[in-house]
Amino acid sequence: LANYFCYDWIMPTGVPEPHLSAWRAVLNAHAVLVDRIEHELTLANLPPLSWYDVLWAVRRAPGRRIRMAQLADSLTLSRGGLTKLADRLEREGLLRREPADDDGRGFYATITDKGVALLRQMWAVYSRVLRQSFAASIDECEAQVIASALARTERATRAGTSRRTPAE
Amino acid sequence: LANYFCYDWIMPTGVPEPHLSAWRAVLNAHAVLVDRIEHELTLANLPPLSWYDVLWAVRRAPGRRIRMAQLADSLTLSRGGLTKLADRLEREGLLRREPADDDGRGFYATITDKGVALLRQMWAVYSRVLRQSFAASIDECEAQVIASALARTERATRAGTSRRTPAE
DNA sequence: TAAGATTGACATTTCAATCTTC
């Protein structure tokens, strides 16, 4: 259960206290919930979240297919890591890789019926945790604030990934 | 960049839409920010966040020392995993392990001066990302809502880890 | 017997090198 605690009281850095508390809460809630979901999946004899992430990303892609490189970018995973994860999923008959018709170098990942069925089973467990732990402890107004504020942070962080602060 | 997307529109599960959006935002913001922090640490020739987490947990503990088991529990790490991580930190002179005076089985992890110095260097980089990406895109009111709501979720999830829903 | 900590076997991920196609 992660504690990436910050410590402004040791070395002040100009990050306001409410933001430090908020970041700490994001880290802790994320760690606790992900642990809990993984735990419940294990109890139900289902694969880990990483499999869910891949299957879901393929399922929701237009045409239910997506290029390997794009898939890796949409997950927290390196190219090589995705190749091996896809190997395992393909071995289980959950995923297929098909050569791209328009680009001889590339491959499309597609999901099988068995993959879709597994996705439903996993989502049944996953969503139960969200209902009992997340939705049960947060009201709708708070949920809307969290959604809009953190989505803004995500965009700001992505946008700033390549640039540097001018005066530095 | 993680996308643990949910998909209520495929299989409704009673999780309200605002909460699904909020959870999605938590996952994405967490993934993007952690990636960004790790990236900046690498650019600065500093160790990964996992080292920061350990050093910080020891630094903030009363007496600047903490038992190995308690330390592992406070992080997202197994016992064995912590032992090996501590081996690396000790090898670099950042951490020490001392036999517990009150319990012959246990060990206290303590942080060295070199460890404290590294912690400051890492926090300088870490906090810069928080300032530029997190604090810059969220106002104080939102930060307070995020902090209180997600802390409530954390407590609810921890409390519910061992119990089951009665009617199930 | 149970708890704290470590170890070894194993699974997973990253990184750099490679191969193929654009």
Next chain:
DNA sequence: GAAGATTGAAATGTCAATCTTA
């Protein structure tokens, strides 16, 4: 030469087994 994908080596984490002490 650059991009998409795979591969092997090395790093890191988990799990079960072990050892020591309570």
